Every structure is written in C-alpha cells, then in structure tokens.
Amino acid sequence: MLDKILYNTVLCQTFSPCGKYLVAGNIYGQLAVFDLDCILNPNTELLTPGYNSPKHIHKIESSSQICSLASTDRFLIVGSVNEIYGWTWKAILNSKLSKPSWTIKIKSESFIEQCDINCLWLSEDSEKLYAGCGDNKVYVFNLEDGSLMQTLAGHENYVHCIHGHDRQLISAGEDGLVLLWDIRTGKAQNEIEPHKNSKVARPDIGKWVGAAALGDDWIVCGGGPRLALWHLRSLDAVTVFDIPDHGIHIASFLDDCILAGGTAKHLYQLTYSGDIRVELPVSSTTVYSAIVRTNPNKVLAIAGSSPDIDLCTTFNYRDQVLHFR
Structure with a gap:
C-alpha cells in the first residue's frame, strides 16, 4: 500500500507569536509543529537524522483538510471544512492535542454541504476574523465572542483569498472577480475582472484569481490571468509580470518588492517595474503558501504540493528543507 503522506499537499502555514515555531496544515487534517529554534540553530553534537521533521503532528477530530491558518497572541486559528477552530498556543505545543478552546460553525445559506474555509485574515487590531469561504461569501466574526458581524456577498463562485489594508479589504475568487470592500460598511466599492483585460488574460488557464493583495497605492493579483x-x-x-507559471496562488507585498508563486518551478521576488530580483527554486510543483517572519530573525517558509517545506533565512536561497511526514 502506498504511503499517502508521500503525496502530501500543504495548503497553509503560520508562525507562532514568539516566532519560534512553524505550523503547517495539510489535506489530511494534520497540523505539523516545527521547532524553528532547533532547526535553524542546531546543536551539532546532539543532531539527529529527524531534526528537520515536526516536533508534533496533530490530527483534527473531523479529519477534514486544513484549508487555512491564522494566529493571534493567544490562539492558533484553523480553517477547515464547515468549521473554524481555535486552540491556545500552549495546547498546540503539547504532545497531545486537546479539544479546541472554541469552534465557529459556518452556517451557509447555500445548498452546498461542504463549505471550505479557504482563507483567513485578521484585522490589524486582531479583534475581527475574516473568512473567505467555498459558498462564495466572506464572513466577519467577532473574536471576543465568536458572533457573526457581517456577511460580504458579491462573488459568484468560491473565494480563494482575502487581504486587508487601511480600512479596505480585497477578495478574489473562482469567478474571476477581484472585489474591493469598505470594511466599515461591508459594501463592495470597486471591482477588477483581470480575465477581461487583454494584457493579462490567459483563457487556456482560466479566469479564476488565486491571489490578491493590497498595498498603499497598489493591488497585485493573478491566477489564470497573468500576475499584474x-x-x-x-x-x-500598470505592470504585467513575465514569469513562466501555469497559475498564480501566492502574491503579496514584501518590503519594496512582490513575492509571487503558484504552478511554477520557482518562487519569485519581483520589482514593481517587472524585473525578476530573485528566482528561488522550490520543492513543490505548485506553491500554495509562502509566509514571512521577521522576528526573532528573518525566515521565509514555502509549501505546497509536496511533503517538503522550504526554509529560507536570506530570502535569496533555500537553507533548509523540512519534512512533513
């Protein structure tokens, strides 16, 4: 019998508030906890062959895939199927996982039975949790009591990604829409349909938008359409990026450049004018997650359709490969 973990796909990652741990979630409902202190600063005399493997692997009770992760100072927040869970970081770092401290159930108005929580974003004050879901909606929850505060309805197919900045929220979905929301009113103010723009359209790949992020004056997004x-x-x-990909799943602003990846052999760091600053080889055939930590030191973690997670401390090359198996 084939070992299914060899065909692992890691959909999401997050760092602990202290920055010492990396948590990754996969399609089998498992959470892997990596001790970055031991991995990045190993004691060579005590080094074992499994030093780059998880300290713990937890499995959530439903065994549904882990679609998204977020972190507050106190909680690891886990988006799965139909439910969002919250565990204290103390519980996550224990060898045996207890029941979650709290659970939010998505009560979808649509007829779909399985509603994936594809993406999570925390407001800058960490008081509100935004969840982009498989029923085409973005839900806004009060983290104090778990109550539903708003439902943002505007997509015609499932939501792939959400990101917020300066009282605005951006969402992107399978319908090819990129919507800009006013966080205060919950109303969509503007929209982009990249697949209708001849400069970025790629009909052979599709109209879906897999990643979108907001900056002070800019939006970066891509998916089936080219990253732009x-x-x-x-x-x-303004800029269409000429990178060899077959679909974008990751796009974010990083310092004075853009971090992007997807179905490609590399993760890219790009200038706003379109130049490739760094072309970083990756273990995954498709990248679904790339997260950055700056404290206590700089780390970039890259994961996707592979049991291996790439770890970079200079952002220019791969220092370590972690094994989620």
Whole structure:
C-alpha cells in the first residue's frame, strides 16, 4: 500500500507569536509543529537524522483538510471544512492535542454541504476574523465572542483569498472577480475582472484569481490571468509580470518588492517595474503558501504540493528543507 503522506499537499502555514515555531496544515487534517529554534540553530553534537521533521503532528477530530491558518497572541486559528477552530498556543505545543478552546460553525445559506474555509485574515487590531469561504461569501466574526458581524456577498463562485489594508479589504475568487470592500460598511466599492483585460488574460488557464493583495497605492493579483500590478485608484494594469507559471496562488507585498508563486518551478521576488530580483527554486510543483517572519530573525517558509517545506533565512536561497511526514 502506498504511503499517502508521500503525496502530501500543504495548503497553509503560520508562525507562532514568539516566532519560534512553524505550523503547517495539510489535506489530511494534520497540523505539523516545527521547532524553528532547533532547526535553524542546531546543536551539532546532539543532531539527529529527524531534526528537520515536526516536533508534533496533530490530527483534527473531523479529519477534514486544513484549508487555512491564522494566529493571534493567544490562539492558533484553523480553517477547515464547515468549521473554524481555535486552540491556545500552549495546547498546540503539547504532545497531545486537546479539544479546541472554541469552534465557529459556518452556517451557509447555500445548498452546498461542504463549505471550505479557504482563507483567513485578521484585522490589524486582531479583534475581527475574516473568512473567505467555498459558498462564495466572506464572513466577519467577532473574536471576543465568536458572533457573526457581517456577511460580504458579491462573488459568484468560491473565494480563494482575502487581504486587508487601511480600512479596505480585497477578495478574489473562482469567478474571476477581484472585489474591493469598505470594511466599515461591508459594501463592495470597486471591482477588477483581470480575465477581461487583454494584457493579462490567459483563457487556456482560466479566469479564476488565486491571489490578491493590497498595498498603499497598489493591488497585485493573478491566477489564470497573468500576475499584474494594478493602480489602486485608476484600477489600470500598470505592470504585467513575465514569469513562466501555469497559475498564480501566492502574491503579496514584501518590503519594496512582490513575492509571487503558484504552478511554477520557482518562487519569485519581483520589482514593481517587472524585473525578476530573485528566482528561488522550490520543492513543490505548485506553491500554495509562502509566509514571512521577521522576528526573532528573518525566515521565509514555502509549501505546497509536496511533503517538503522550504526554509529560507536570506530570502535569496533555500537553507533548509523540512519534512512533513
């Protein structure tokens, strides 16, 4: 019988508040906890062959895939299927996982039975949790009591990603829409349909948008359409990035550049003008998660359709490979 973990796909990652641990979630309902202190600063005299393997692997009770992760100072937040769980970090770092401290059930108004919580984003004050879901909606929850505060309805197919900045929220979905929301009113103010723009459209890959992020004056997004930088006010595509990919799943702003990846052999760091600054080889054939930590030191963790997670401390090359198995 084949070992299914060899065909592992890691959909999401997050760092602990102290920055010393990395947690990754996979399609088998498992949470892997890696001790970054031991991995990045190993004692060579005590080094064992499994030093780059998880300290713990927890399995959630439902065994549903782990679609998304987020972190507050106190809780690890886990988005699965139909439910969002919260565990204290103390519980996550124990060898045996207890029951979650709290659970939020997604009560979808649609007829779908399985509603994936594809993406999570915390407000800057960590008081509100935004969840982009498989029923085409974005839900806003009060983390104090778990109550539903708003439902953002505007997508016609499931939501792939959400990101917020300066009282605005951006969402992107399978329907090819990129929506800009006013967080205060819960209303969509503007929209982009990249697949209708001849500069970025790729009909052979599809109209879906897998990643979108907001900056001070810019939007970066891509998916089936090519990765592009859009001006926030004019909503014009200013830069179209010429990278060899077959679909974008990761796009974010990192310092003075753009971090992007997907179905490609590399994770890219790109200038706003379109130049490739870093072309970083990755273990996965498709990257679904790339997260950055700056304290206590800089770390970039890259995961996707592989049991291996790439760890980079300079952001220019791969220092370590972690094994989720």
